Amino acid sequence: xxxxxxxxxxxxxxxxxxxxxxxxxxxxxxxxxxxxxxxxxxxxxxxxxxxxxxxxxxxxxxxxxxxxxxxxxxxxxxxxxxxxxxxxxxxxxxxxxxxxxxxxxxxxxxxxxxxxxxxxxxxxxxxxxxxxxxxxxxxxxxxxxxxxxxxxxxxxxxxxxxxxxxxxxxxxxxxxxxxxxxxxxxxxxxxxxxxxxxxxxxxxxxxxxxxxxxxxxxxxxxxxxxxxxxxxxxxxxxxxxxxxxxxxxxxxxxxxxxx
Amino acid sequence: xxxxxxxxxxxxxxxxxxxxxxxxxxxxxxxxxxxxxxxxxxxxxxxxxxxxxxxxxxxxxxxxxxxxxxxxxxxxxxxxxxxxxxxxxxxxxxxxxxxxxxxxxxxxxxxxxxxxxxxxxxxxxxxxxxxxxxxxxxxxxxxxxxxxxxxxxxxxxxxxxxxxxxxxxxxxxxxxxxxxxxxxxxxxxxxxxxxxxxxxxxxxxxxxxxxxxxxxxxxxxxxxxxxxxxxxxxxxxxxxxxxxxxxxxxxxxxxxxxx
Numbered sequence: 001x002x003x004x005x006x007x008x009x010x011x012x013x014x015x016x017x018x019x020x021x022x023x024x025x026x027x028x029x030x031x032x033x034x035x036x037x038x039x040x041x042x043x044x045x046x047x048x049x050x051x052x053x054x055x056x057x058x059x060x061x062x063x064x065x066x067x068x069x070x071x072x073x074x075x076x077x078x079x080x081x082x083x084x085x086x087x088x089x090x091x092x093x094x095x096x097x098x099x100x101x102x103x104x105x106x107x108x109x110x111x112x113x114x115x116x117x118x119x120x121x122x123x124x125x126x127x128x129x130x131x132x133x134x135x136x137x138x139x140x141x142x143x144x145x146x147x148x149x150x151x152x153x154x155x156x157x158x159x160x161x162x163x164x165x166x167x168x169x170x171x172x173x174x175x176x177x178x179x180x181x182x183x184x185x186x187x188x189x190x191x192x193x194x195x196x197x198x199x200x201x202x203x204x205x206x207x208x209x210x211x212x213x214x215x216x217x218x219x220x221x222x223x224x225x226x227x228x229x230x231x232x233x234x235x236x237x238x239x240x241x242x243x244x245x246x247x248x249x250x251x252x253x254x255x256x257x258x259x
Numbered sequence: 260x261x262x263x264x265x266x267x268x269x270x271x272x273x274x275x276x277x278x279x280x281x282x283x284x285x286x287x288x289x290x291x292x293x294x295x296x297x298x299x300x301x302x303x304x305x306x307x308x309x310x311x312x313x314x315x316x317x318x319x320x321x322x323x324x325x326x327x328x329x330x331x332x333x334x335x336x337x338x339x340x341x342x343x344x345x346x347x348x349x350x351x352x353x354x355x356x357x358x359x360x361x362x363x364x365x366x367x368x369x370x371x372x373x374x375x376x377x378x379x380x381x382x383x384x385x386x387x388x389x390x391x392x393x394x395x396x397x398x399x400x401x402x403x404x405x406x407x408x409x410x411x412x413x414x415x416x417x418x419x420x421x422x423x424x425x426x427x428x429x430x431x432x433x434x435x436x437x438x439x440x441x442x443x444x445x446x447x448x449x450x451x452x453x454x455x456x457x458x459x460x461x462x463x464x465x466x467x468x469x470x471x472x473x474x475x476x477x478x479x480x481x482x483x484x485x486x487x488x489x490x491x492x493x494x495x496x497x498x499x500x501x502x503x504x505x506x507x508x509x510x511x512x513x514x515x516x517x518x
Contacts, residue, residue, distance in 0.1 A: 012390065017397040067358060072350035091331035092400045095354065099326060100393045102358065106365050107386035116379050120369060123382055127366035131271065134359045138276045141351045 027080035038246035043175025052112035063101035129166025161193025286339035297505035302434025311371035388425025420452025
């Protein structure tokens, strides 16, 4: 459902740039979109209503990957099994594609059919999440984060957790939840972001020397931390109201993913 | 007023990134912010109400300059009389600063005190303008735009005109104008964007071989085109209702600027 929705989006009036943006958008596992739609269900809404918000989150995720992969940042040449955007299209187009994807996320939400207060809440939630994500990427790049566990947790709360948390919150906004009603889900989402990053680090074992749980505490301890994080996330989710079966399933998927 | 407002914005929770973003934001002539506030006055509002929208437009303008100046794009080393962001902070931080400035624009508007429909209209208007700006920059970089006058007009309508037009429209949104009431001002703003770009090209004479009015038709003819464009812009403005004295003054400022 989300794939068809994303494929159908017009991202630029210039066909060549639109193609480059869709290239960057293709091929993800859409975990954030699925979290958003599952959160909408947990909040009591039809998950399909969350499609624009879920789509926007995938646009943001694609933006962050395109820019993080650039030579000046992580300098990655393969992403999602294909050449990264700057390898396929050149650096200039990759920079502009990323900018365009970030902007398209806000444009999509601002122009969708959701009630005005919901659209505004989603724009606010997204922009908060993106700010955290960029802060985290800055700390990673500038190597300003301390290498100890507290520092890693801060860094990853920002870099990965911010958008994971925003994915869940946006789905709940679509269901009309605001303020304190979001609190138990936010606690769950923060833990889920941590879990996601520890598993990521385990999958990337042997990768370059970026700050990671594996390089900080070793693979065995990192696996134990992931198990504890999974348990805490499921406990926090159990304390939240609503139909959280899908969110629990996605938590297990994240804990058990192998690539 | 706008300078104090911009200087007071917290743009990132990470002080070093906040400083890099403020570095990129400093030193502009704030023509877009002044257009936004003058348009709010023309629409009958207190111009101070337009400060968040005007500030957001300057954040967008700073984002676009930081990314356009990058080595992969225009590769400029001096901007507003100082080293460009990537020279001062390195490419990685410049890319992240630009991303952060773009996001901060939406975050500022989403979180400000304006009525919800106004905030949403400004977010939509900004994202439309930014999409046009990025399309134009893509055409410029990809050299996909034809070098004739019609092609140049298309390119500049996108690259410069889109944000100039959005500046005016955002001010009118702040004043509560919507739909057809915006039309005469949109016609004026489109012409103003064209005027701005022709004058820019005349000031950049002798610059590298990017598509420009001067390289296409020569300096003398470009000066004549600027004069015609100024006249048309003032005529279009005279046909719009409201107190347009400040907008007329800014039009003269743009037509006559020398740097």
